[in-house]
Amino acid sequence: MIDNLYVDFDDTLVGSSEVIVGLLNKRFNTNKNVKDLTTWNYTNLFPTIKGIEIEELFDTQEFFDKLKWKDGAVEFINRFPDKIIILSKGNALNLTRKKLWIRKQFPNIKFIGLESDVSKASINMGRGDCIIDDHADNLLDVKAEYRIMFESFKHVEWNDKFYKHIYGKKMQDYNYNKYNCSYKINDLIMDSWKDIEEFVDNEVDK
Numbered sequence: 001m002i003d004n005l006y007v008d009f010d011d012t013l014v015g016s017s018e019v020i021v022g023l024l025n026k027r028f029n030t031n032k033n034v035k036d037l038t039t040w041n042y043t044n045l046f047p048t049i050k051g052i053e054i055e056e057l058f059d060t061q062e063f064f065d066k067l068k069w070k071d072g073a074v075e076f077i078n079r080f081p082d083k084i085i086i087l088s089k090g091n092a093l094n095l096t097r098k099k100l101w102i103r104k105q106f107p108n109i110k111f112i113g114l115e116s117d118v119s120k121a122s123i124n125m126g127r128g129d130c131i132i133d134d135h136a137d138n139l140l141d142v143k144a145e146y147r148i149m150f151e152s153f154k155h156v157e158w159n160d161k162f163y164k165h166i167y168g169k170k171m172q173d174y175n176y177n178k179y180n181c182s183y184k185i186n187d188l189i190m191d192s193w194k195d196i197e198e199f200v201d202n203e204v205d206k
């Protein structure tokens, strides 16, 4: 049974990095492909770029003007509008623009914006909760009953820990006691909203 769906925004519901790489290509007159991205701060593609410059790009109106929903994301939101809470991190300006961008298409979807230094674990998740996120830390920090890694990219710096968590141990060796909860935590990796919709559909009715 799934009651709440905590869904990440950047690189989960929307193709944020594709836009950032596009903006950086324009700035440096390069032709890098987002598919080759492996580091959180875009430095493997743009070695001279600074973290603050990336943060600034995430704040710009141009970023939001170019941003697109991932395939199947809009359909997913329309399928479970009452269960979805978009849970996203960013600085104040980014969060304001993000909320406006979402509101244009979905005026009533719940949105929680967290400042960049606040953990998603500050939201109290438990039985009946499902989190969908592309960053391993956001998933592994919370006690949601279902934790789905949205695989926007294969084996990058920020999702590697989740692969290790899933494949590094046999299922029966999991130490769920460390989360101190009475239910089983289900960890999954998926790369399409259609598959996630099907999965959630089955679990919602259980």
Ligand SMILES: [Mg+2]
Pocket: 008, 009, 010, 011, 012, 133, 134, 135
């Ligand atoms: Mg994300």
